[in-house]
Amino acid sequence: MSASRPIGIFDSGVGGLTVVKRIEELLPHEEIIYFGDTARVPYGTKSKETVTRFSVENVEFLMGFNVKMIIVACNTASSLSLEFLKRCFKVPLIGVIEPGAKGAVDSTRNNRIGVIGTRATISSGAYEKAIKKLNSNISLYSQTCPLFVPLVEEGWLDEDVTGDVARVYLAPLKKRQIDTLILGCTHYPLLSYAIRKVMGKSMLFIDSAKEVAKEAKGILAACGLLNGTRQRRNTKFFVSDEPDSFVSMGKRFLKRRITAKKMG
Numbered sequence: 001m002s003a004s005r006p007i008g009i010f011d012s013g014v015g016g017l018t019v020v021k022r023i024e025e026l027l028p029h030e031e032i033i034y035f036g037d038t039a040r041v042p043y044g045t046k047s048k049e050t051v052t053r054f055s056v057e058n059v060e061f062l063m064g065f066n067v068k069m070i071i072v073a074c075n076t077a078s079s080l081s082l083e084f085l086k087r088c089f090k091v092p093l094i095g096v097i098e099p100g101a102k103g104a105v106d107s108t109r110n111n112r113i114g115v116i117g118t119r120a121t122i123s124s125g126a127y128e129k130a131i132k133k134l135n136s137n138i139s140l141y142s143q144t145c146p147l148f149v150p151l152v153e154e155g156w157l158d159e160d161v162t163g164d165v166a167r168v169y170l171a172p173l174k175k176r177q178i179d180t181l182i183l184g185c186t187h188y189p190l191l192s193y194a195i196r197k198v199m200g201k202s203m204l205f206i207d208s209a210k211e212v213a214k215e216a217k218g219i220l221a222a223c224g225l226l227n228g229t230r231q232r233r234n235t236k237f238f239v240s241d242e243p244d245s246f247v248s249m250g251k252r253f254l255k256r257r258i259t260a261k262k263m264g
């Protein structure tokens with residue numbers, strides 16, 4: 001398998017750009033093919049069968065670029081569909097749940113962790129399962145935050161309304177004396193400021209995008225698949241709906257201009 005082949009990344013939409021950003025930082029010589037399923041976002045409110053069907057199609061699309069690895073950047077798709085995808089495809093597939101869980105287990109000092117995510121991610125119990133596998137003495141407290149995704153999509157990252165919504169959602173977690181909080185949705189790292197204002201300065205945030213980038217680097221290195229060239233590589237973006245809003249959100253996420261091609 002050639003190390004110069006690209007890494008494929010997919011998400012339900014724009015949120016997976018938080019993963020692109022971390023991969024570009026940690027693996028600057030890798031070419032990335034990103035697919036955002038903007039026509040069918042959100043995944044977080046859909047059933048396992050539907051999310052799995054979409055995820056299979058997204059992987060098939062990325063396989064067309066002869067990718068050497070696929071990162072399921074979406075927490076919802078990772079929670080509901082990763083195991084099925086791994087059974088169907090030979091290419092190495094990694095999701096964001098296990099790296100995020102590991103990051104949290106390594107960080108907590110009082111064994112009390114919180115996780116926030118979409119309804120589908122939280123009700124799947126995927127973070128609980130991954131954390132219990134690593135350390136059964138840890139208490140995990142979960143909270144769904146369904147309004148966070150539309151707030152990010154609207155670009156309302158630190159408006160008053162975002163702070164109000166964060167206060168309501170996070171109040172139950174504040175009472176649990178957690179010292180570590182997993183931002184278990186691609187969009188949430190963009191709300192770090194608003195979330196930190198509620199949870200306090202000392203709270204450790206686990207950004208699953210950062211953790212999955214470390215995991216991807218480790219796997220590629222172990223397989224001898226890290227790209228050896230010293231050149232900075234390209235990232236190509238594809239979406240399933242008109243690219244305009246993806247492109248303008250992308251500029252905000254990545255702090256540079258991007259172009260994206262509509263597929264299908």
Ligand code: DGL
Nearest residue numbers: 012042043044075076186
């Ligand atoms: N990308 C999804 C996730 O990380 C959030 C947006 C959605 O609901 O599709 O769970």
